[in-house]
Amino acid sequence: TNVYLVNKLISALENTESKPHLLFSSSSQEEKDNLYGASKKQGRELLASWAKKSGSAFTGLIIPNVFGPFGHPYYNSFIATFSHQLCNGELPQIQIDGEVKLIYIAELVSAIIDEIRSKKGKDICVIPHSKERKVSEVLQLLTQYQQQYFLSGIIPDLRSTFERNLFNTFRSYIDIEQHFPVKFVKHADPRGAFVEVIRLNVGGQISFSTTVPGVTRGNHYHTRKIERFAVIKGKALIQLRKVGSDKVLDFYLDGDEPAYVDMPIWYTHNIKNIGEGDLYTNFWINEFFDPNDADTYFENV
Structure with a gap:
């Protein structure tokens, strides 16, 4: 699907002779051996090739795991899924307890704005993660937020910007x-x-x-x-x-x-x-x- 949409976009750009500064959102999954990562990488490379031929600016963003409020559970991130489950009386299950490189959505937006304002193209622009945590460590914090805040109304100990961002993400799944x-x-x-x-x-x-x-x-x-x-x-x-x-x-x-x-x-x-x-x-x-x-x-x- 990624490659199909990229080819349609390239065709439209060529037909209209457009030369925008194009930013493509790829994923750190590029380095993994899976179909999603492979299609993301192929799409980025196709757009980079088009930009080189057309003389356009292109930025290929390699983005780590994104989390933040209002993400779709069972789709956008495990944090969205776990938060939704904890706020609805369900029990989260860890499939693979690996280290995950994370970035909060507001941090990602800031990085993208910086790239746009730089007016420089990069075939590969690696967006640095802001925190790395094991899945079980994140679930432990989310469970703490459920027990203290959701069930008892206690504001938890938020020791870092990451924990505040995680808590605000968790809160967004409460049925207000x-x-x-x-x-x-x-x-x-x-x-x-x-x-x-x-x-x-x-x-x-x-x-x-x-x-x-x-x-x-x-x-x-x-x-x-x-x-x-x-x-x-x-x-x-x-x-x-x-x-x-x-x-x-x-x-x-x-x-x-x-x-x-x-x-x-x-x-x-x-x-x-x-x-x-x-x-x-x-x-x-x-x-x-x-x-x-x-x-x-x-x-x-």
Whole structure:
């Protein structure tokens, strides 16, 4: 299939006398003895030959195993498959516990943009992996995220950028509509009530806000930040919409039954006071606010 599509592309380029800077996404499977790797390599070599004859720029990207949010389970990567299984009560099975060279999708995008901006062609452009792990080591981390976060609401210890990226990938397979809002355990006695808002194995920043009736906060999304909205007094409507989608998710929270919603990455979100009194909300986020690297992109829900 790869070779067939490459030949069709070359034919179209020749018929239209086009000479773009062409980038071809190949795979580290090129070095393996399998049909997929062989077809990827053949396709890259055909395009490199066309570029040489036509005088066009060509970059043949050799890409390691890519992971990231929203990948298709049983297709894109074992991380997508394992995350999907763990969030749906299934038991992942390791077929071969080998070392895997990994790159997060955002890191790959950055590398591709750098290649485009360089305006230089390379028949072979090896994209370096950012982490190498055994399959069992990755599964151990994902299982930890399931036990701590998915089942208990505890933010796990994310010691590295890789672990944060892996955790955000795992979170993207949670059925948001079914999982949230999560109600806190409320301890009440004649003195009043006590609620434990968050358990953390990681640092970050906790903020508190009051919102007057009818006012909406937010309408932005994040690509890496992990964020929790906890309503402790008043009535709130939290809305989420995945960027690129028209589907809006509505979550109604009431301080009489304190609860939280965690913001998934790539979902624009807001919170509105729909009550008659002030709305009190606790916000936790996994990193300090940095105006020079805010990871905050404004888009209406």
